Amino acid sequence: MAPKFVVFGGNGFLGKRICQNAVTAGYQVVSVSRSGKVPHSTELNDKQWIQEVQWTAADIFKPDSYHALLKDAANVVHSLGILLENENYKKTLSKSPTTGSKSSLFSLGAGPNPLRKSSPYFTYEMMNKQSAIILANTFKQEIIKKGKKEQAKINERSFTYISADKGFPMIPSGYINSKREAEIEIERMHEYFRPIIMRPGFMFDEHRNAIGPRSFIHSALELLYCGNKFLLQNKLQFMNDLIRPTVSTQQVSHSILTKVEDSNFKGIVTLEEILKT
Template sequence: MSRLIQARSSLSRFWTGSSRNVRFLSTESNKTDEPFKVEEAETVNMPPPPTEKLLVLGGNGFVGSHVCKEALDRGLTVASLSRTGRSSIQDSWANNVIWHQGNLFSTDSWKDALKGVTSVISCVGGFGSNSHMYKINGTANINAIRAASEEGVKRFVYISAADFGIANYVLQGYYDGKGAAETELLTRYPYGGIILRPGFIYGTRRVGSMKLPLGVIGSPLEMILQRAKPLSQIPLVGPLFTPPVNVTAVAKVAVRAATDPVFPPGVIDVHGILRYSQQRSV
């Protein structure tokens, strides 16, 4: 009996001492557990995610300048590369562009411009003799595509041109060059290469100190020909009914294509450009 009393006494002391350090759920209705104390997690100041950097080839031109402005409005870091460097545009947004001077035919003269770049939009193109047009529209862009690919740039958007059918023979070097650049892009960038094929691009265009309001002609034509899509299916002359497109729409779609990872790769025709430009950007 004395052993049983001693055992109960020892057990009582064990539970009393343990209860100071261990909490137990009580089944008695007149006892309430104390609430758990929850400490707030320490706030950690993380650096913001890096801003996407876009390089616009030919950013001081008619289409290129609108692309630069659209990209800045989207909050991107924007750089431009051209033979003359800084644009003559005096608008305040131009001060936020990183202007590079370089020659696409000499990679060493502009390869540093690709540092930190996540996407490229090429607006490079020109007219002249057939050999000159092939060189500007084809070779220059092919050099750019290869350099961007080797540097690890993720996405490349190329502003090409709509097929105007029989009219292409008049500007054979122009279209042959564009075609060669398109082939190179689809080869190098099967998942991140986008080709935009606008027709006549209208908008207010600067020529020196003058401003040419091309929209006076382009806007009405766009409204008419956009509703006459079946005419573009007519053999030989059908492509001549390709509707014009506003330069702002081209810039908007180009920037979206360069930055939206779910934007489909491949060729986007005039009607696709018009459709995407009317959609709300994500």
């Protein structure tokens, strides 16, 4: 039987591409989200791999709702998180400026809002940090239950956390701080699985050409990055730290699979490394 690959947030903007790549690589793929809904797509290629994924609903803050899925999992991915603690930003930015229709263009890996507006969980501390730690600990406990012989097979298991390259201008420091704090806690569990920390920048999807906020932001960031590279020749370090390259969900998901399949790899994967894969 093919190894089991469990993606939390698998129906989100990045999560679905991780699922797609895992299916293509021959894994038994399970997507876990609060709704359990299958992502909508009109692309024929998407419809083919979507049928191969087990789409499941669970609450990441309630391990009893999903611990059984981790029992025989070889690889687990945490692809959840929020950019702002005020949920209204997604409502505003999820509308196309030309049609007013809703889209999921600005969800940074989490897809549709996983929690209600009034939920106490919609904070950096809970969504970006504690949800990942809870999931990693639950995976760890399932490994411990298997006994020392199975525990020793560390290289055969991985836990991937979708972190972030850097903070964004005008975004509270709590965003990147919560990511870094989660990284530290996950890396401390290296005796049970290989921690893989992905640090992508602003993400776009290569197969989505819809006009909307994410498309506009992507174009603006690319223009700034090219200007810094060719006009300023990357000579000003503060500009290099501020203006970062964008990366596609396909590049990030491909990089994840590459690191997962490298049984000797564990640790941080920088934006620059992701862009090279």
